[in-house]
Amino acid sequence: MDTTVPRVAERRVHVAPLGHEHDRIVEPLRRHGADVVYLLADAPDRAADRGAVDFEAASATDPADTRVDVDRLTDYQRDAWADAAEFAAVRALPVELADVYDVLGVTTTIAARHRAGESDGDRLFANVSTGPRIAAVGVAIACMIVGARPYSVEPETHQHDVDETPLTAGVVETVDLPLYPMDAPTTDQVAVLGRLHERAGDHLATDKWNLIEWAREGDLAFLREAGESRTAKYRALETHVLSPLRDRGYIELEDVGRSDTVRLTETGRRVYFAFQHKLGG
Known part of the structure; x- marks a missing residue:
């Protein structure tokens, strides 16, 4: 020790x-x-x-x-x-x-x-x-x-x-014991997992634009330099948040009409609880 x-x-x-x-x-x-x-x-x-x-x-x-x-x-x-x-x-x-x-x-x-x-x-x-x-x-x-x-x-x-x-x-x-670095989710990614958990608890569906609007109001980092265009905001959400979370099995996307519904998986829910300390609350 x-x-x-x-x-x-x-x-x-x-x-x-x-x-x-x-x-x-x-x-x-x-x-x-x-x-x-x-x-x-x-x-x-x-x-x-x-x-x-x-x-x-x-x-x-x-x-x-x-x-x-x-x-x-x-x-x-x-x-x-x-x-x-x-x-x-x-x-x-x-x-x-x-x-x-x-x-x-x-x-x-x-x-x-x-x-x-x-x-x-x-x-x-x-x-x-x-x-x-x-x-x-x-x-x-x-x-x-x-x-x-x-x-x-x-x-x-x-x-x-x-x-x-x-x-x-x-x-x-x-x-x-030896120490190894671990690739933990970013603060923005944890925040989005928390948003999905909250919406699911209220039995509400969540699409990409809902997440973008919520992230803008909360001043999440991934949107600060994304630009004002709708396309740029979607690209920032996908690159910095959704794609990494989907690759790890924390979220799922489902095509519903003209939008994608973002759903929290059981693994994602548990990961949110494990890393919610990153949100400082």
Whole structure:
């Protein structure tokens, strides 16, 4: 793990799924001086949008005041929460750990909250060892997107009855994982996905000109230098937004009369939730 000395105003922020672990969660936080810890507690039935984070509730000092269902936690998971709170500010968040897009969206939202990767932001680390494999994938992808440091924790021993004891015990070492750049959708593309999601929720069809008019009112970047002609606006929408989204399977176009109806796919909906932090709201 990166152990270089942070700036005076810089905090070390850690994200860790609250899986069937104790030592693999707590010890890296203790050893590497975590200041703020986000524990991702499994909430398989949560009703909130994927990637949504209630930071106010997460900051509650009493676990009962958070949105986490504490009754679902084992004794050792509660102990991990309490032990980490002895030396760091712990914020617990409900996340559907079996949904890679929820884990991804929550982690990137946390990164945006702390301006991770910015010159005046906090330093973000993420533990990929302490939850189910799907959660590990979501956390790792999020780290690639925001430039955070993922790490893996090797245990000393393994246990098996996770209802009674943690899955593992002890820590041998913490290992940095390699970072790879990821081609995330642009802010304009995320905004258009959000517009399609909103319109679909209201059972409204959306064609290209509707998107252009909405983008013009919202001063989206792709239209600023497109020129005033209708053809130029269509070309800018297609080149900078629709074509990349269609190639990735996030949207579909359907010919309806003289216009094309733009539809959000299920993958596009999930990607919107994962990257909605880019819109700053």
